[in-house]
Amino acid sequence: MPRLTQDETHPVRFTLNGRPVSARVSPRTLLTDVLRHEIGATGTHVGCEHGVCGACTVQIDGEPARACLMLAQQAEGCEVRTVEGLAKDDALSSLQEAFREHFALQCGFCTAGILMTLDALFLRQPDADEGAIREALSGHLCRCTGYAPIVQAALAARNRIKGGPIDA
Ligand code: FES
Ligand code: FES
Structure with missing residues (x-):
């Protein structure tokens, strides 16, 4: 070669x-x-x-x-x-909408990566519990939010999409 x-x-x-x-x-x-x-x-x-x-x-x-x-x-x-x-036809995904509602981003630098990790988690584990969400987030550094609103947004998105596709 x-x-x-x-x-x-x-x-x-x-x-x-x-x-x-x-x-x-x-x-x-x-x-x-x-x-x-x-x-x-x-x-x-x-x-x-x-x-x-x-x-x-x-x-x-x-x-x-x-x-x-x-x-x-x-x-x-x-x-x-x-x-x-993630967004479809300019409509935010359930996860993005939950981040907006729960003020889960400030500067937003970490947000795209966190969204992709959580989206992948919910695709393979739609009923992920808080422990699984926190474990998935453990590979991400956020200097702004303190993580609490991110976890709240993830739980809200999980509840919204449970049993259905991520973008439902
Ligand atoms: S830019 Fe890739 S992990 Fe930090
Ligand atoms: S929102 Fe600023 S680093 Fe996470």
């Missing part, structure tokens, strides 16, 4: 929020950089850039993942979902 150099670019194709996208990337290009700088999906935030803060969390084939720790080429053929994919 030929060695790839950092100067070479190669195509990567994946589905972003249900739409096929492609870009040319170097072997070390991060998924965050492709999303934000090549595709313009700037809803995915970048904080620490080394897997600690959770701000960059997206869903890869339904599982939450730190986009700052993924090479863009690792997303080849995957279904990538970002915060831009």
Whole structure:
């Protein structure tokens, strides 16, 4: 297999929020950089850039993942979902609506990543209890809210979507 150099670019194709996208990337290009700088999906935030803060969390084939720790080429053929994919026809998802109602964000820097983690949790565990919600949130740093309103919003969203799809 030929060695790839950092100067070479190669195509990567994946589905972003249900739409096929492609870009040319170097072997070390991060998924965050492709999303934000090549595709313009700037809803995915970048904080620490080394897997600690959770701000960059997206869903890869339904599982939450730190986009700052993924090479863009690792997303080849995957279904990538970002915060831009939560609202439908300009209507907020139940989770987003609950965040708005419970004042679960202040500066909002952490919010996109937290939403993607909670959305993935409720997709696979619609009856997640407070312990499961707090465990899911443990991978996210928020400097503003003190977490209490985030947990309240998650519980409210859980109650709203229990037994139904996340965006019902
Ligand atoms: S920017 Fe990816 S975990 Fe902080
Ligand atoms: S709302 Fe500001 S970091 Fe969470």
